[in-house]
Amino acid sequence: MEETVVDTPYDVAIVGASLAGCATATFLGRAGKRVALLGRHADPGAYKHLCTTLIQASAEPAIQRLGLDGAMARAGGLRPSTAVWTRWGWITDADGARGFTIRREKLDPMIRELAASTPGVDFLPGHTLKSVLKEHGRVVGVGAETAEGVCREVRADLVVGADGRSSETAAQAGVKARIVKRHGRSGYFAFFRNVEVPHPGSAHLWFLEPDCAYAFPMDNGLSILAMMFPRAKASAFKKDVQGNFLRFFESIPQRIGGYARFDPADQVGKVIGLVDYENTWRHRPPPGLAFVGDAAVSGDPLFGVGCGWALQEAEWLADAIAPALGDARAQDRAVGAYGATLRRKLAAHFFLVSDYSTGRAYNxxxxxxxxxxxxxxxxxxxxxxxxxxxxxxxxxxxxxxxxxxxxxxxxxxxxxxxxxxxxxxxxxxxxxxxxxxxxxxxxxxxxx
Ligand SMILES: Cc1cc2nc3c(=O)[nH]c(=O)nc-3n(C[C@H](O)[C@H](O)[C@H](O)COP(=O)(O)OP(=O)(O)OC[C@H]3O[C@@H](n4cnc5c(N)ncnc54)[C@H](O)[C@@H]3O)c2cc1C
Structure with missing residues (x-):
């Protein structure tokens, strides 16, 4: 029989060492809690590839509290305003909200390093969740397998599933994701150098009814160009991903909102994307468990809300549970209050994001x-x-x-x-x- 390593119980075990998990761990560590942060990848430089990383300005307070704003700027991250093209013309607000753009290749290792260096946080790379431990209906820890094949039991007062939209933590705990609205769009993107846009310094979004396109300036002179189109066209698109991606941008005439002007030779890396992206929300975890980030709420990427919300949710969760840990009833109430905060702050936005992702016309x-x-x-x-x-x-x-x-x-x-x-x-x-x-x-x- 394989040997199982059992640790001294933690206050919190967090599964998933990406944006939501690392931010939650950092906030809890700073609050004096003992945290195990389990990351599937053994490489601390691992990052999410499928993300265009426009972080909305709503996350600015959380980013500042984490102390990431300076690090992001030093790594070449930008603070773009937005320019949105609609059939009525451009909507611009140059002096208004500014989000953040930086490649995940830079952001993920940065936030992981922040969490790993926070006193109280034990970062456990190469730990993949395999099971959720339950006693008398209460989640009391997780079973993980290390990169070396060792089984490890990590017990904690609270387990936090921060393992993304197809959360294995949720699957093991028997919590289903509720599909809020059927997602009707596919999306693909690629990085380019030397992209010229009508409003330099802004993140551009074109509503082409029903297609959409965007161009975000990124760190180090790169831009992301992305396209979205009704899912029914996905099989035709996939017959020539690279060619159809370029033809899509070529098809946007200058008459339509100016243009993103670029030389295909300046493409950096492949066109990547996905056909399906259901809008999901996980409600009511069993006692001893909470979800954060995409594991909790995950909607259409078009409006770029997932990264910012992951960081904001981390802050709300940590602030709610930190004072309550160690007292099961107080902790359950705190997790319930956090769930109510998610609904109050995000549900209406999430509904509109999800509703538009069906491919419907403007309301x-x-x-x-x-x-x-x-x-x-x-x-x-x-x-x-x-x-x-x-x-x-x-x-x-x-x-x-x-x-x-x-x-x-x-x-x-x-x-x-x-x-x-x-x-x-x-x-x-x-x-x-x-x-x-x-x-x-x-x-x-x-x-x-
Ligand atoms: C094409 C696309 C474009 C997007 N563009 C944007 C954008 O412009 N702006 C924006 O805000 N959002 C965007 N998003 C959404 C954004 O990427 C997510 O909302 C964000 O990554 C959520 O962070 P997270 O930490 O919750 O989850 P994730 O980043 O998905 O991280 C989950 C982590 O859990 C780990 N994990 C998974 N299973 C296990 C396991 N069994 N054991 C241990 N660890 C595990 C994974 O390795 C990963 O590190 C986009 C998404 C897509 C698909």
Missing amino acids: PIEKLTFSAGARDAQAAHLVSEFGSRRIPVRELMTPAALAHAVKVNLTAGQAARATAQGNRAALQERNSSFTFTATGSPVTSVVR
Whole structure:
């Protein structure tokens, strides 16, 4: 029989040493707790490849509290504002919310190092969760296998599943993810150098109805170009991933919101992405267990909320449970309060993100606020604050905000109306003529 190593119990065992897990461990370690942080990868430099890492400004307080803002800037990370193209024109708010961009290749090792060097945190790399230990209906620890094949039992007052959207911790504990809305879009991206965009220094998002595209400036002179399209077209797209990716950007005429101008020869690495990405939420874990990050809430990547929310959730969870650990009933109440915080702060945003990911058209509120945002600075600021997730959804829809948007649109001049009509016609033309192809001539020229 294999020998099982059993440690002295910890206050908290965290499964998953990525953004959510490392941030939770850091906050709890600083609160004087003893934390085991289990990471599947033995290499401390491991990072998530499938992420375009625009971190919304809503996470700024958590990032500052972690002390990561300086480290990210020193590593070349940027603070872009946003420029959103809609059929009514650009919505920009250059003096408004600024998110963070930095490649995961840099961010993940940085936050892991932060957690591992926090007093009280035992970082256990190369530990893969295999089982969840339960006693009398309560989660009391985890069973993990090390990279060397040793079984290890890690017991703790609280187990935190921070192991991503397909959480094995949840599977082992019998907690199912609730699919909130059927996801209807596929998404792919690649890194490029020397990308020129209409609003330099901004993260660009184009709503092409139903396709979407984005261009984010990244550290070290790189940019990410990403495309999203209805999932029904995924099999056609996959017949020539590289060619269709470039043709997609080429198909966005200059008439549609300016353009991302780049030379395909400046591509760095392959086009990667995924076909499916269900919007999931895990409610009500059994006593002794909590979820954080994607393991708790995971929605469509289009609006770039996952990384920021992972860090914010870590802060909310750590602050809720730190004073309660060691007293099972107080701890259960604290985990319940944390769940309520998630619902209060994220549920409405999450619903809208998920709802738009079905591939639906704009709803009436989006039509009103986006059209006003393209025509008026105050309305643009509100849209930008909403997109950065710094304000609750209801603030986008206060009577005053809606009245202002109506007034902006009623008083919009002939030029604004003509712009909207022209954009709409150009969009329709592009959408009716563009299709993915199995093969095609390689795109080697500069993409308009
Ligand atoms: C294509 C794409 C683009 C995205 N772009 C953005 C964006 O621009 N902005 C944004 O904010 N979000 C984006 N996201 C979402 C973002 O990547 C996630 O929300 C974020 O990584 C969540 O962090 P996390 O720590 O919760 O989970 P993860 O980063 O998924 O980390 C989970 C960790 O758990 C570990 N693990 C898994 N199983 C086990 C196990 N059994 N034992 C031990 N460890 C385990 C994994 O190795 C990993 O380190 C994107 C996602 C995708 C797919």
